[in-house]
Amino acid sequence: MIVLPCHCMNLRNAARKVSALYDAALEPLGITIAQFSLLRRVERLGPVSLTELGRVTDHDRSTIGRNVRLLEKMGLLAQGKGKDQRETMVTLTAEGRRVLAEGAPLWDACQARIEDRLGLERIAAIADILTAL
Amino acid sequence: MIVLPCHCMNLRNAARKVSALYDAALEPLGITIAQFSLLRRVERLGPVSLTELGRVTDHDRSTIGRNVRLLEKMGLLAQGKGKDQRETMVTLTAEGRRVLAEGAPLWDACQARIEDRLGLERIAAIADILTAL
DNA sequence: ACTGATTTGGTGTATATACCCGCTTATGAT
DNA sequence: ATCATAAGCGGGTATATACACCAAATCAGT
Numbered sequence: 641m642i643v644l645p646c647h648c649m650n651l652r653n654a655a656r657k658v659s660a661l662y663d664a665a666l667e668p669l670g671i672t673i674a675q676f677s678l679l680r681r682v683e684r685l686g687p688v689s690l691t692e693l694g695r696v697t698d699h700d701r702s703t704i705g706r707n708v709r710l711l712e713k714m715g716l717l718a719q720g721k722g723k724d725q726r727e728t729m730v731t732l733t734a735e736g737r738r739v740l741a742e743g744a745p746l747w748d749a750c751q752a753r754i755e756d757r758l759g760l761e762r763i764a765a766i767a768d769i770l771t772a773l
Numbered sequence: 774m775i776v777l778p779c780h781c782m783n784l785r786n787a788a789r790k791v792s793a794l795y796d797a798a799l800e801p802l803g804i805t806i807a808q809f810s811l812l813r814r815v816e817r818l819g820p821v822s823l824t825e826l827g828r829v830t831d832h833d834r835s836t837i838g839r840n841v842r843l844l845e846k847m848g849l850l851a852q853g854k855g856k857d858q859r860e861t862m863v864t865l866t867a868e869g870r871r872v873l874a875e876g877a878p879l880w881d882a883c884q885a886r887i888e889d890r891l892g893l894e895r896i897a898a899i900a901d902i903l904t905a906l
Numbered sequence: 907a908c909t910g911a912t913t914t915g916g917t918g919t920a921t922a923t924a925c926c927c928g929c930t931t932a933t934g935a936t
Numbered sequence: 937a938t939c940a941t942a943a944g945c946g947g948g949t950a951t952a953t954a955c956a957c958c959a960a961a962t963c964a965g966t
Contacts, residue, residue: 642903647896648887650903672921677777699923707923725930765899766783770786772891773774805952834914839953840951843951861914
C-alpha cells in the first residue's frame with residue numbers, strides 16, 4: 641500500500657486494511673469486528689442505554705441505534721424500555737453470549753497475528769494516538 | 774477516548790477522530806478529506822481510468838466510481854470515454870483545480886496541527902503500519 | 907475471423923458512520 | 937401543578953466502503 645503524505649489518509653487506509661483482516665478472522669461468526677466489539681461492550685456494561693453506549697464508544701447515538709438494531713435482528717442483542725421511558729436498554733441475548741464465546745479464540749488469533757506483524761512499538765503508537773487526541 | 778484492547782478498533786477510532794479534524798479544516802471547501810485526497814490523486818495522475826485509480830488507492834472499483842461520480846456532480850471532476858471504450862477516463866476540472874489550490878493551505882495547517890499533537894514518532898508509526906501490512 | 911476468457915464499469919445490496927430535525931418523556935423552577 | 941427546558945430516540949439524508957453479479961468491450965488462441 642502506497643504511503644501518502646496525508647497522515648489522515650494513511651490512518652484511514654491502515655484502519656481499512658486491518659479491519660478487513662479482523663473481519664475475515666470473524667467470518668465464521670457472520671459478524672464484523674465492529675459488531676463483535678459492540679457486543680463485547682454490551683457484555684461488559686450490562687443493560688445499558690443507547691446514549692450511554694454512544695458516550696463510552698464516542699459514537700453518535702444514531703450510529704449506535706442502527707448498529708444495535710442490526711445485532712438485534714441477528715438475535716444477538718435485545719432492546720427494551722428502562723425505568724426512564726425514554727431510554728432503550730440494550731442487553732446481550734444467550735445467542736449473543738454464545739457468539740462472543742465462539743469468537744474469542746478467533747479474535748485472539750487475529751489480534752496476535754497483528755501484534756506479530758506490526759510489533760509492540762507500533763501497537764503502542766496506535767494506542768498513544770487515541771490518548772494524544 | 775477510551776483505549777481498547779482491540780488494536781483494530783483503536784485504529785478505526787483514531788482514523789474516525791483524525792478524519793473529523795481534517796473534515797472540519799476543509800469545511801470551507803465543502804468537501805471531505807477523502808474527496809480532497811482523491812482530487813489530488815487525479816491531479817497527480819492526469820487522465821486516469823477508474824480501475825487504475827482503484828489500483829493505486831487500493832480501493833474497490835465500485836467505491837472509486839461512486840466517489841468520482843459525487844465529485845463530478847460537484848463539478849470538480851469530469852469523466853469521459855478513453856480509447857478503450859470500456860474505460861472511463863477521469864480528469865480534474867478547472868473548478869477542481871481551484872478547490873485544490875484553495876484547500877492546500879487549509880490542509881497544510883491541519884496536517885501541521887496533527888504532527889504537532891502526535892509527534893513525529895507516532896506519525897512515523899502510522900506510515901510504518903501501511904508498509905508492515 | 908471466430909470464440910472463449912479477461913477486463914472495465916455499473917448496479918444492487920450491505921455495513922459503518924455522522925448530522926439534523928422532530929417527537930416523546932423527564933426535570934426543574936416558579 | 938404548570939410550563940419551559942433538557943434528555944433520549946427514531947428517521948431522513950449523506951458519505952465511504954466492499955462484495956457479488958451483469959453487460960459491454962477487448963484480447964488471445966486457434
